[in-house]
Amino acid sequence: MGKTLYDKLWDNHLVEQREDGTALIYIDRHLLHEVTSPQAFEGLRLAGRAPWRISANIAVPDHNVSTDRTERLAGVQALKDEVSRIQLTTLDDNCAAFDIPEIPLDDLRQGIVHVMGPEQGATLPGMTIVCGDSHTSTHGALGALAHGIGTSEVEHVLATQCLIGRKMKNFRIEVRGPLGLGVTAKDVALAIIGKIGTAGGTGFAIEFAGDAIRGLTMEGRMSLCNMAIEAGARSGLIAVDETTLEYVEGKPYSPKGDEWEAAKAFWSTLHSDDDAVFERELVLEAADIKPQVTWGTSPEMVVDIGGRVPLMSEMATDTARSGLKRALDYMGLEEGQRIEDIEPNVVFIGSCTNSRIEDIRAAAKVARGRKVAGGIKQALVVPGSGLVKQQAEAEGLDKILLEAGFEWREPGCSMCLAMNADKLSPGDRCASTSNRNFEGRQGFGGRTHLVSPAMAAAAAVTGRFVDVRTLEEMS
Numbered sequence: 263m264g265k266t267l268y269d270k271l272w273d274n275h276l277v278e279q280r281e282d283g284t285a286l287i288y289i290d291r292h293l294l295h296e297v298t299s300p301q302a303f304e305g306l307r308l309a310g311r312a313p314w315r316i317s318a319n320i321a322v323p324d325h326n327v328s329t330d331r332t333e334r335l336a337g338v339q340a341l342k343d344e345v346s347r348i349q350l351t352t353l354d355d356n357c358a359a360f361d362i363p364e365i366p367l368d369d370l371r372q373g374i375v376h377v378m379g380p381e382q383g384a385t386l387p388g389m390t391i392v393c394g395d396s397h398t399s400t401h402g403a404l405g406a407l408a409h410g411i412g413t414s415e416v417e418h419v420l421a422t423q424c425l426i427g428r429k430m431k432n433f434r435i436e437v438r439g440p441l442g443l444g445v446t447a448k449d450v451a452l453a454i455i456g457k458i459g460t461a462g463g464t465g466f467a468i469e470f471a472g473d474a475i476r477g478l479t480m481e482g483r484m485s486l487c488n489m490a491i492e493a494g495a496r497s498g499l500i501a502v503d504e505t506t507l508e509y510v511e512g513k514p515y516s517p518k519g520d521e522w523e524a525a526k527a528f529w530s531t532l533h534s535d536d537d538a539v540f541e542r543e544l545v546l547e548a549a550d551i552k553p554q555v556t557w558g559t560s561p562e563m564v565v566d567i568g569g570r571v572p573l574m575s576e577m578a579t580d581t582a583r584s585g586l587k588r589a590l591d592y593m594g595l596e597e598g599q600r601i602e603d604i605e606p607n608v609v610f611i612g613s614c615t616n617s618r619i620e621d622i623r624a625a626a627k628v629a630r631g632r633k634v635a636g637g638i639k640q641a642l643v644v645p646g647s648g649l650v651k652q653q654a655e656a657e658g659l660d661k662i663l664l665e666a667g668f669e670w671r672e673p674g675c676s677m678c679l680a681m682n683a684d685k686l687s688p689g690d691r692c693a694s695t696s697n698r699n700f701e702g703r704q705g706f707g708g709r710t711h712l713v714s715p716a717m718a719a720a721a722a723v724t725g726r727f728v729d730v731r732t733l734e735e736m737s
């Protein structure tokens with residue numbers, strides 16, 4: 263019987279399979295950030311242990327960093343927020359004490375851990391990759407087995423380079439046919455979650471397949487795998503192809519010379535066999551996927567831009583009715599309200615879902631020659647890393663965005679979650695390219711609508727949600 267891509271990656275890293283279903287797997291790459299590493303380092307300290315394989319680790323600050331240029335230039339010690347300052351200095355101190363390679367805050371390569379990894383070639387096909395962060399699923403876009411771990415597991419991986427786990431089941435989601443103009447990987451991710459729900463992928467590793475997926479750039483593939491966790495799956499995967507190899511070639515940590523040739527030959531085997539068996543399969547037609555907007559407090563509360571908020575009468579059960587009521591109350595929306603009548607007052611373009619160069623290009627394309635609408639009090643564009651920022655500036659994208667009235671910030675998680683100075687105020691309504699719209703996610707009382715970068719930029723320049731495909735430049 264053939265193997266799935268996930269089966270191959272699992273088997274290649276299996277150290278020991280136990281009869282009770284648990285297994286020990288070897289971890290090739292461990293990414294660290296400031297939020298989930300302090301207790302792990304403390305654990306090592308208390309146990310008198312040292313990291314097992316120093317070179318497998320790479321750390322970067324991202325969640326608590328300031329995205330304000332002046333504050334950034336002043337350095338970590340000058341950071342106004344005390345909690346953030348402690349988090350960041352603790353990461354620096356721990357990396358220094360345990361010899362862990364760290365990309366510091368003032369380094370051009372600094373950025374959101376899930377943007378930095380692939381960019382540096384720290385993420386490579388065929389690897390097992392973990393990080394104390396649920397969006398580690400992002401890295402599966404390169405044909406790696408990648409998932410988030412908890413803080414105690416961070417300590418375990420540091421100490422042993424291994425992880426105890428259970429094999430997941432295989433779920434293939436095939437998206438057939440080309441995506442329409444103005445429809446992006448983000449829309450595919452949201453449409454899938456709208457269909458299967460936030461628990462639809464629980465217990466599975468999802469392999470995204472089909473020509474719509476093969477047609478995505480690496481940036482798009484990362485956006486999609488990033489959101490596998492929002493569909494309940496700890497890992498998202500995409501088979502290695504020419505697009506993957508082209509992306510990986512020449513990255514700082516990528517193999518070179520003969521090693522590159524050998525790696526390439528091996529990586530080319532990293533796809534599901536024709537006769538591989540998936541426990542669950544789903545097929546979607548790309549032509550049916552339109553730009554998506556979430557209206558509620560879970561990523562599965564999502565509709566097409568042309569759609570409307572559900573009606574109470576459409577809910578089948580009392581639980582569904584009270585769930586809808588609660589979401590509508592929090593979001594300040596009416597049942598049946600048209601999405602195109604919703605007016606955000608904040609726009610956030612960034613996060614590990616959508617802060618790569620192609621995302622900034624998409625936003626700038628919509629912003630070019632237009633102005634941020636009067637009702638928008640803040641429109642932030644936050645590149646995912648210093649390298650993305652540099653590339654965008656080389657292409658003049660910062661100028662286009664600034665000209666239109668957007669703010670152009672320093673890299674970090676920013677307004678994706680309220681762990682730094684970029685926050686929504688109670689009642690703010692944000693068109694956001696991030697991945698979670700839970701209550702309070704972007705700040706206490708803040709309301710989040712998840713969209714693609716082009717849709718967020720369109721909302722910024724029109725002051726309401728609008729089908730980006732109807733804006734002149736896109737047609």
Ligand SMILES: CC(C)[C@H](C(=O)O)[C@@H](O)C(=O)O
Binds near residue numbers: 298325395397
């Ligand atoms: C802080 C971290 C543990 C968390 C995660 O695991 O995802 C964060 O990145 C998030 O997006 O909520």
Ligand code: SF4
Binds near residue numbers: 324397615
């Ligand atoms: S950008 Fe958001 S989702 Fe991604 S790692 Fe940071 S906080 Fe988590």
